[in-house]
Amino acid sequence: MNLSLALQIQNVSPDVNLLLILPELIVCTAGVIVMMVDAFARPRQRWMTGGLALVGLVAAMAASFWMWSGWAGPREAFHGMIVLDELRLGFTFIALLVSALTVLVSMVWVEGENLPAGEFHSLLLFATSGMMLMASGGDLVIIFLGLEILSIATYVMAGFRRTDLRSNESSLKYFILGSFSSAFLLYGIALVYGATATRTGLAGTTNIAEIANRLDVSLYPPLLFAGAAMMLVGFGFKIATAPFHVWTPDVYEGAPTPVTAFMAAGPKAAGFASFLRVFVFGFPFVATVASVQGQIHAAWLGALVVLAIITMTIGNVGAIVQNNVKRMLAYSSIAHAGYALVGFVAAGATGDPVFKSEALSSVAFYMLTYAVMNLGAFAVVTLIARSGDRRTDFEDYNGIGFQSPGLAFTLSLFMLSLLGLPLTAGFMGKIMVFRAALNAGYYSLVVIAVLNTAISAYYYLRLIIVMFFRERTTSWSAPRVPASVIVVLIITVLGVFYLGLFPNRVLDAFKTRPPAVMATR
Amino acid sequence: MTRFDLRDYLPVLLMFVVAAGFAVTNILLTQLVGQRKQTRTKLMPYECGKDPVGSARERFSVKFYLIAMIFILFDIEVIFLVPWAVVFKTLAGPEYGLRNLVYTEMMVFVILLLAGYIYVVKKGAFDWGERARHEAEAEARALEDLRKKELAARRAA
Numbered sequence: 001m002n003l004s005l006a007l008q009i010q011n012v013s014p015d016v017n018l019l020l021i022l023p024e025l026i027v028c029t030a031g032v033i034v035m036m037v038d039a040f041a042r043p044r045q046r047w048m049t050g051g052l053a054l055v056g057l058v059a060a061m062a063a064s065f066w067m068w069s070g071w072a073g074p075r076e077a078f079h080g081m082i083v084l085d086e087l088r089l090g091f092t093f094i095a096l097l098v099s100a101l102t103v104l105v106s107m108v109w110v111e112g113e114n115l116p117a118g119e120f121h122s123l124l125l126f127a128t129s130g131m132m133l134m135a136s137g138g139d140l141v142i143i144f145l146g147l148e149i150l151s152i153a154t155y156v157m158a159g160f161r162r163t164d165l166r167s168n169e170s171s172l173k174y175f176i177l178g179s180f181s182s183a184f185l186l187y188g189i190a191l192v193y194g195a196t197a198t199r200t201g202l203a204g205t206t207n208i209a210e211i212a213n214r215l216d217v218s219l220y221p222p223l224l225f226a227g228a229a230m231m232l233v234g235f236g237f238k239i240a241t242a243p244f245h246v247w248t249p250d251v252y253e254g255a256p257t258p259v260t261a262f263m264a265a266g267p268k269a270a271g272f273a274s275f276l277r278v279f280v281f282g283f284p285f286v287a288t289v290a291s292v293q294g295q296i297h298a299a300w301l302g303a304l305v306v307l308a309i310i311t312m313t314i315g316n317v318g319a320i321v322q323n324n325v326k327r328m329l330a331y332s333s334i335a336h337a338g339y340a341l342v343g344f345v346a347a348g349a350t351g352d353p354v355f356k357s358e359a360l361s362s363v364a365f366y367m368l369t370y371a372v373m374n375l376g377a378f379a380v381v382t383l384i385a386r387s388g389d390r391r392t393d394f395e396d397y398n399g400i401g402f403q404s405p406g407l408a409f410t411l412s413l414f415m416l417s418l419l420g421l422p423l424t425a426g427f428m429g430k431i432m433v434f435r436a437a438l439n440a441g442y443y444s445l446v447v448i449a450v451l452n453t454a455i456s457a458y459y460y461l462r463l464i465i466v467m468f469f470r471e472r473t474t475s476w477s478a479p480r481v482p483a484s485v486i487v488v489l490i491i492t493v494l495g496v497f498y499l500g501l502f503p504n505r506v507l508d509a510f511k512t513r514p515p516a517v518m519a520t521r
Numbered sequence: 522m523t524r525f526d527l528r529d530y531l532p533v534l535l536m537f538v539v540a541a542g543f544a545v546t547n548i549l550l551t552q553l554v555g556q557r558k559q560t561r562t563k564l565m566p567y568e569c570g571k572d573p574v575g576s577a578r579e580r581f582s583v584k585f586y587l588i589a590m591i592f593i594l595f596d597i598e599v600i601f602l603v604p605w606a607v608v609f610k611t612l613a614g615p616e617y618g619l620r621n622l623v624y625t626e627m628m629v630f631v632i633l634l635l636a637g638y639i640y641v642v643k644k645g646a647f648d649w650g651e652r653a654r655h656e657a658e659a660e661a662r663a664l665e666d667l668r669k670k671e672l673a674a675r676r677a678a
Contacts, residue, residue: 014622032636040641163668388671 017077018082022067022086023060023092024132030056038118046117050107052119057100057128060241064092068489068509076138080207086357088509090364091135091273094367094371098266099128101375101488103445105382106258108482112387113256115160124262127153127209131270135277140206141187142272145239147185151178151266155311158255158263159408164388170254177237177247185234191227194219206281215283224292228300235278241341242310245334249318259383260326261378265334265371271339272367276347276360280306285351301348308345312338312452319459325381326392328459332418333374335456340366343433343447346440353512355439361510364433367500368506369417376492377414381406385481397463398474407481410489412464417459417496418454424497432507491500582657587646598634604626 018025032336033056041048068089075084102124110117126149133146155178161172189206196204196214205211236244252260279300286294313337320518322328340363347359384400384407385392400407417424430453434446481489501507566573606628612619645653 013617016620016622032633036636037642039640163664164671390671390674 002455009415015077015079017074017082019035019073019137020067020077020082022063023096024129024136024309025330026060026063026097027056027125028127028133028476030059031122031129034118038116038122043119046111047107049118050103050110051122053103053125054100054126057096057103060132061093061100064089064096068480080209081139081142082136084136085511087273087277087364088513089185090361091269092132092369093211094269094364094368095128095135095266097129097368098262098371098375099124099131101491102262102266104484105261105375107285107484108132109256109258109382113161120157120160121155123153127157127262127266131266134270135273138277139272140192140207140211141280142209143278144186144189144427145181145273146270148182150270151182154263154267155176157259158251159258160259161388162345164254166254166389167256168352169256172492173247174251174255181244182235183234183341186230188227188232188234190358192503193227193373194225195227202477208278211282212284214294215296216291218292221292221296228279228296228519229303231278232300235271235274235275235461236307239268239275239337240311241307242314242334243307243339245314246309248334249322249327252333253327253392254323257378257389260330261375261382264329264378265367265374268333268337269367269371270314271376272344272363276363278359278491280344280347282355285348287351298346301345304341304345304348305442306446307457308341309448310338310340311335313450316400316452316459317453319456322459323394324392325344325394325397325463326389328394328463329374329381330418332456332459333370335452336370336418338452339430339433340370342437342442342445345442346433346436346447349440351441356438357512359436359440360512361507362429364510365499365503365507366429366433369423369425369496372492372495372499373414373425374419374490375498377418379410379485380411381493382392383407383481385480394463394466396472397466399467400476401468401471403476404478407479408467410493412467413493415460417465417500423497425496425502425503425515428500428503432503436483444489479493584646584649588628591641591646595638598630601630 030053034052037052038046038049067084068086068470071084076082095512103121106120106124107117110120130146130148130150130153133149134143135146136354137143137146138342144163151265155171159167160176161167167252177469192211193206194210197219198214198217200219205214215224222481233244237247240248252264283293283296283300288294289298305484315338317332319331319335322331330516343359343363346357347363350359381392384396413424417426417457420426430449437446437449540590605623609623611617641647
């Protein structure tokens with residue numbers, strides 16, 4: 001009887017809108033179908049799973065494009081659990097792109113390594129649906145659910161080469177630290193939920209927009225601070241910001257290379273999506289510093305500035321001393337998280353909807369450029385590493401420049417783009433992020449970021465020098481490049497130039513059209 | 522508040538009686554009706570699937586863990602059915618009128634469970650036959666060889 005009484009008190013009209021989660025539904029369904037096909041297909045038909053996964057991802061992409069251009073319905077569903085705005089759509093696009101490219105990279109690799117392809121592809125699809133939920137969740141609970149769907153699938157993928165000790169180590173480390181950070185996040189969510197009660201005996205809220213409304217009237221402001229700090233740590237682990245980055249090099253080095261490519265681009269972008277949504281919209285900017293909201297905003301923004309500086313510096317300095325290409329790229333991914341945090345700071349520092357939307361779109365754009373060049377680079381690294389990921393040291397790249405010019409030049413292009421050379425995507429991404437920070441008045445932060453970019457030239461150029469100007473002592477047989485990887489390389493190379501030369505279309509698409517969709521609630 | 526009345530707990534007592542009766546009846550029935558084939562394995566003391574005498578540090582088939590995990594999974598998922606069943610009548614009633622939604626959602630959930638179950642069966646998680654065992658052993662040996670080869674290659678490099 002008690003239960004039905006509770007139901008009567010609350011408003012239980014379910015506010016279902018399945019169209020609003022159409023891309024997520026498509027990806028989930030594709031995952032289940034791939035699983036079933038894998039169960040019934042004979043070993044010779046395993047290639048089908050990769051194709052099916054691609055079809056699902058393309059369909060989901062079409063659905064999200066339709067939501068981008070032709071959506072006229074409500075922009076919230078399930079009582080604000082799912083929201084529709086450009087932030088979500090941008091990161092959904094990144095998640096789908098990363099996943100599709102990973103499928104293409106891994107299609108032949110997974111066969112060559114004798115791994116179960118169907119399992120790999122369905123796990124990848126489930127991870128993708130988790131990433132998309134993290135981008136679309138307007139509620140802390142949905143964001144946590146998405147994070148777990150993503151993480152559990154990724155833990156398994158990191159340990160996919162069961163017989164390889166490094167892969168096992170990577171998976172275990174990722175699992176332990178991942179669950180540790182999930183616990184931090186969850187505890188933060190619980191504290192915020194408790195703190196946002198407005199009257200004794202009433203429940204708090206996990207809805208992000210509602211949290212923002214209740215900041216000043218919350219019953220227990222100190223708990224709010226503790227909760228926000230916990231969530232900051234939790235998200236910091238997930239996107240590998242500096243004090244919480246220690247797992248990254250080991251995990252990225254040990255995981256199979258296509259999985260590393262996915263982990264560095266996908267989950268990081270998804271982490272940024274929810275991190276942005278929770279902090280920029282949940283603890284938003286106010287002009288009056290004296291209020292609780294003002295204090296909490298100042299606190300997280302200050303912490304984030306420090307995090308950005310440490311992350312960039314540690315990532316770049318750490319990358320210098322690496323002798324393994326995957327490890328170097330892992331540190332570089334830490335550094336790139338730092339650059340993206342610069343844009344994050346800019347997005348949080350302003351109350352003006354136009355500037356805010358510009359800063360948000362710059363972070364999304366940065367993650368897109370990073371995903372494109374990173375996946376391209378890892379595709380080449382996968383090819384050169386061969387079966388069992390054996391050749392991933394800098395030495396293995398000695399003098400391959402003129403023996404496999406195609407691979408060497410594309411890899412050099414991605415290195416230059418990661419460095420941020422003009423005309424490439426990396427340059428435009430950095431420009432956008434730094435400009436947003438300059439607009440918000442963070443001059444010294446931008447100076448530090450630019451200095452860090454200069455440091456990063458050392459290790460990106462070092463790989464190019466190793467490839468073209470070192471003598472090779474061991475024999476080199478050029479790896480066979482499968483057609484699917486050629487497709488990936490073409491897409492990523494074109495992407496690097498397209499985003500570097502004509503970024504406006506994408507940037508405009510990532511910007512919020514009606515000013516501040518979230519603020520309407 | 523109603524006062525305490527022990528008679529309210531009669532259904533619980535009945536439940537106890539039924540449960541005990543069910544157990545006792547079954548044991549008695551098997552003793553009386555069932556036929557007996559005494560084999561060596563059957564007459565051994567029961568020790569959770571391994572030899573009762575011998576080293577305690579032997580290796581288990583990974584299947585035990587798999588079965589345990591699958592059991593917990595389905596067990597927990599079935600628990601979700603209970604709260605659904607409790608509120609179904611209320612939600613389906615005229616007050617809320619959510620009959621179709623609530624019903625479809627649980628059916629989708631059950632179908633997903635079924636898909637998982639079919640996958641597990643097809644992948645041979647419940648296959649304890651001799652052939653499955655030989656296949657698993659062959660795979661383990663192949664993997665071991667592969668690992669040794671890789672180690673040798675790394676040492677040579």
